[in-house]
Amino acid sequence: MTTIDPTEIFRQEAGELFETLEAALLDLCQRPDDRELVDSAFRALHTIKGSGAMFGFDKVAAFTHEFETAFELVRKGEIKPTQDLISVALAAKDYIRALIEAADSTDAIIGEAILDDLKQFIMPAPEGVGAATVEAPVVTAERAAGWQLHLEFDSHILRNGSSPLDLLDDLCKLGPCFAVPITDAVPLLDELEPEDCYLKWDVTLASDCSSAAIDDVFMFVLDEMKLTISPLAHVDVPAPPLLQETIPDAPPPVPSLSVEPEPVGRHQAAPVERRDEPKRNEERGIATVRVQAERLDELMDRVGELVIAQARLSQLATNGSDLSIKMIAEEIERLAASLRDTTMGARMVPIGSLFGRFRRLVHDLSRDLAKPVDFVTSGEDTELDKTMIECLADPLVHLIRNAIDHGIEDSAMRAAAGKAEQGRIELQAVHSGAQVLVSVRDNGSGLNTARIRAKAEEQGLIAPGAALSDNEIHQFLFHPGFSTAQTVSALSGRGVGMDVVKRTIENMRGSIELATIPGKGTTVTLRLPLTLAIIEGLLIRVGEGRYIIPLSAVEDCVELTPEDQRSRGRNFLNVRGDLVPFLRLREMMDVSGTPDQHQKTIIISTGETRVGLVADQIIGNHQTVIKSLSKLHSDVTIFSGATILGDGTAALILDVTQLVALAQMHSEKQHMSEAA
Amino acid sequence: MTARQQQDAAAGQDELIQVVMIGLGEEKFALDAGLVREIIDPVPFTKVAGAKAFVPSVINVRGNVIPLADMRIRFGMPVTEDSADTRIVVIELNVDNEPMLVGVTADKVYEVTEISRTDVQQTPRVGMHWKPEFIRFITKWREEFVIVPNMERILN
Numbered sequence: 001m002t003t004i005d006p007t008e009i010f011r012q013e014a015g016e017l018f019e020t021l022e023a024a025l026l027d028l029c030q031r032p033d034d035r036e037l038v039d040s041a042f043r044a045l046h047t048i049k050g051s052g053a054m055f056g057f058d059k060v061a062a063f064t065h066e067f068e069t070a071f072e073l074v075r076k077g078e079i080k081p082t083q084d085l086i087s088v089a090l091a092a093k094d095y096i097r098a099l100i101e102a103a104d105s106t107d108a109i110i111g112e113a114i115l116d117d118l119k120q121f122i123m124p125a126p127e128g129v130g131a132a133t134v135e136a137p138v139v140t141a142e143r144a145a146g147w148q149l150h151l152e153f154d155s156h157i158l159r160n161g162s163s164p165l166d167l168l169d170d171l172c173k174l175g176p177c178f179a180v181p182i183t184d185a186v187p188l189l190d191e192l193e194p195e196d197c198y199l200k201w202d203v204t205l206a207s208d209c210s211s212a213a214i215d216d217v218f219m220f221v222l223d224e225m226k227l228t229i230s231p232l233a234h235v236d237v238p239a240p241p242l243l244q245e246t247i248p249d250a251p252p253p254v255p256s257l258s259v260e261p262e263p264v265g266r267h268q269a270a271p272v273e274r275r276d277e278p279k280r281n282e283e284r285g286i287a288t289v290r291v292q293a294e295r296l297d298e299l300m301d302r303v304g305e306l307v308i309a310q311a312r313l314s315q316l317a318t319n320g321s322d323l324s325i326k327m328i329a330e331e332i333e334r335l336a337a338s339l340r341d342t343t344m345g346a347r348m349v350p351i352g353s354l355f356g357r358f359r360r361l362v363h364d365l366s367r368d369l370a371k372p373v374d375f376v377t378s379g380e381d382t383e384l385d386k387t388m389i390e391c392l393a394d395p396l397v398h399l400i401r402n403a404i405d406h407g408i409e410d411s412a413m414r415a416a417a418g419k420a421e422q423g424r425i426e427l428q429a430v431h432s433g434a435q436v437l438v439s440v441r442d443n444g445s446g447l448n449t450a451r452i453r454a455k456a457e458e459q460g461l462i463a464p465g466a467a468l469s470d471n472e473i474h475q476f477l478f479h480p481g482f483s484t485a486q487t488v489s490a491l492s493g494r495g496v497g498m499d500v501v502k503r504t505i506e507n508m509r510g511s512i513e514l515a516t517i518p519g520k521g522t523t524v525t526l527r528l529p530l531t532l533a534i535i536e537g538l539l540i541r542v543g544e545g546r547y548i549i550p551l552s553a554v555e556d557c558v559e560l561t562p563e564d565q566r567s568r569g570r571n572f573l574n575v576r577g578d579l580v581p582f583l584r585l586r587e588m589m590d591v592s593g594t595p596d597q598h599q600k601t602i603i604i605s606t607g608e609t610r611v612g613l614v615a616d617q618i619i620g621n622h623q624t625v626i627k628s629l630s631k632l633h634s635d636v637t638i639f640s641g642a643t644i645l646g647d648g649t650a651a652l653i654l655d656v657t658q659l660v661a662l663a664q665m666h667s668e669k670q671h672m673s674e675a676a
Numbered sequence: 677m678t679a680r681q682q683q684d685a686a687a688g689q690d691e692l693i694q695v696v697m698i699g700l701g702e703e704k705f706a707l708d709a710g711l712v713r714e715i716i717d718p719v720p721f722t723k724v725a726g727a728k729a730f731v732p733s734v735i736n737v738r739g740n741v742i743p744l745a746d747m748r749i750r751f752g753m754p755v756t757e758d759s760a761d762t763r764i765v766v767i768e769l770n771v772d773n774e775p776m777l778v779g780v781t782a783d784k785v786y787e788v789t790e791i792s793r794t795d796v797q798q799t800p801r802v803g804m805h806w807k808p809e810f811i812r813f814i815t816k817w818r819e820e821f822v823i824v825p826n827m828e829r830i831l832n
Binding site for chain 1: 721723724726734745771772774777
């Protein structure tokens with residue numbers, strides 16, 4: 001069970017590197033002069049190449065090598081990273097990813113085409129480099145008979161697993177070299193830290209290689225060392241055999257009595273390696289452990305079972321009279337609750353990992369549709385359950401596509417409306433109580449209420465001239481097969497989508513809201529619960545059955561007064577002056593017998609709609625571990641799942657959105673029968 | 677037709693099948709022992725309003741909420757009160773390629789036994805008020821006719 005496929009690890013690692021690479025490339029679009037970004041992209045590439053070769057992904061290594069070679073010129077600042085070049089680089093990135101994920105089904109021709117494109121950009125450069133030449137983008141000015149190097153490593157370099165001797169060996173591969181260790185910094189024996197590196201080296205390298213080739217040797221430790229390179233007109237290098245001996249002999253930290261003790265090495269903040277990655281990573285300097293997602297799921301399941309068992313224990317203890325058992329039960333209750341919180345915390349992932357993916361989407365769409373778009377994200381560190389993040393990807397892709405395709409006008413229309421040429425799309429995530437709000441906002445033309453209405457009438461969804469609020473009209477966008485796009489593009493306008501988005505969000509027990517200002521833009525807000533696994537619920541009793549209502553939906557609990565139930569035709573409740581329709585759960589659950597004398601009404605709300613649910617008794621709060629219902633019950637829509645109560649019986653969780661929809665249908669039917 | 681039936685046909689005629697013999701009403705049913713996960717005493721069940729008649733409720737089996745099916749309804753038998761012999765047979769089925777646990781109420785569980793295919797009777801087309809697709813085949817066991825049901829069909 002614990003055997004881990006090493007190639008799987010590579011795939012995971014590569015996945016992260018691709019994110020870094022993509023983020024760097026996209027950032028380059030905006031800040032083409034940022035050297036850090038180029039280096040960051042280059043480093044990601046280099047690591048993919050290296051570990052790809054190590055794990056036997058030869059095609060990956062070969063292609064990445066070509067790509068890297070071509071990109072070298074950008075790194076040296078000889079060509080500018082233009083938009084077009086970045087597009088090709090992104091395509092190359094996709095191709096490498098495809099090579100890693102499905103090497104066999106990926107056509108090598110695509111790779112060649114990408115490389116040809118890359119060369120197009122590179123050829124016009126003054127020196128003109130063939131992509132096949134390896135470290136050869138040679139600049140004449142830098143050509144020298146040899147190089148004089150001075151190497152000074154940070155004292156902690158050995159602890160990070162880098163070995164200066166290995167680096168010197170690599171250097172030897174460039175050409176004959178002569179290395180002299182400088183031992184000045186080696187302290188007295190009693191002050192010597194065996195794991196620190198005190199040595200410096202002066203190296204004379206007899207090779208006409210480029211300085212970049214030397215940089216490459218030290219690429220991964222550049223942050224942890226001082227490297228001085230100066231060209232030499234001519235070199236006197238002792239015969240190679242001698243140098244071969246010199247290097248292995250160069251003793252690692254050796255104490256020398258003649259040397260003054262001197263504090264060595266600047267201690268830098270440890271993980272320098274991640275320095276160039278986007279900010280969100282920079283802030284997390286804490287140690288992290290990679291855990292397989294399934295194990296987290298398993299852990300959550302176990303915790304869920306523990307919470308259930310604990311509830312049974314508590315019930316037993318409350319009913320009994322043994323004080324010591326009560327104490328233990330309370331202790332376990334506390335522990336189970338904190339274990340649950342910790343486990344849920346471990347499953348939380350910042351939503352930023354998801355947002356990053358959309359930058360590419362926006363980049364490509366804005367190019368394809370010729371609508372310049374400024375994409376702004378905020379709240380990347382908002383955390384959500386990892387399964388929710390996975391479920392959110394598709395709906396958000398859809399919403400962003402819609403925003404660009406339908407929301408943002410084309411340049412001419414924007415100019416006519418007096419707006420900036422560049423459209424703006426904001427993707428935002430914020431916490432709001434036990435919910436997370438994710439919104440996609442565009443500053444486009446807003447929803448065309450009249451057109452939606454016309455379309456709804458045309459499709460026979462509403463009677464012509466029916467009195468509907470704008471909000472009600474906008475809801476038709478979520479109707480299956482509803483599209484107002486006049487032309488069907490490859491992106492949108494097929495009328496599938498918004499209903500799927502809505503369903504996905506509702507399956508996550510979330511809701512979706514639309515707000516639009518004509519001419520100013522549209523905001524789609526997704527309201528999501530923090531987690532899918534455990535919710536706070538309100539336990540109620542209807543007849544003999546017990547049910548859970550998600551507490552986040554509960555607004556109010558009131559007693560059903562005799563006036564309210566006086567007439568059976570009038571299922572409305574007066575809640576502080578507002579008319580609220582109510583549903584009798586006894587009727588919905590087919591409960592026979594006489595209802596309890598004091599019926600309670602639980603007012604639930606979704607968005608703007610409020611509905612009362614009439615139950616026999618409100619039992620109280622319940623930590624609800626959600627279990628899904630099997631396929632055999634998938635046709636029952638008013639329940640979103642089940643849970644297990646303290647006494648071991650199953651209780652069903654009411655699906656609030658479905659109940660509200662049902663209530664609306666009921667009252668509509670009533671209206672109709674009244675009208676008839 | 678289904679993979680299982682092909683498998684049935686391909687299997688040798690003298691092959692013995694391990695089954696769990698259960699009683700439903702007046703009839704005996706033989707459930708493939710490979711499907712059966714466990715047999716438990718009746719537990720309190722929770723009615724699911726609006727569910728299909730043959731899966732009227734759910735039960736908690738070791739922390740899992742699973743549907744409780746009543747085959748008697750599928751076979752048009754009267755539903756009797758639970759007796760001292762009533763048991764729940766938990767079986768595992770593949771529905772749309774996903775394993776699913778289902779509890780099946782049995783009026784009585786007899787024994788785990790072997791039935792032989794040599795005694796397989798042609799399912800009669802007439803004289804039976806059960807849907808033929810619910811039945812894999814009918815065979816003889818100790819001079820009695822027993823029904824080997826097609827659980828996938830019954831629970832779909």
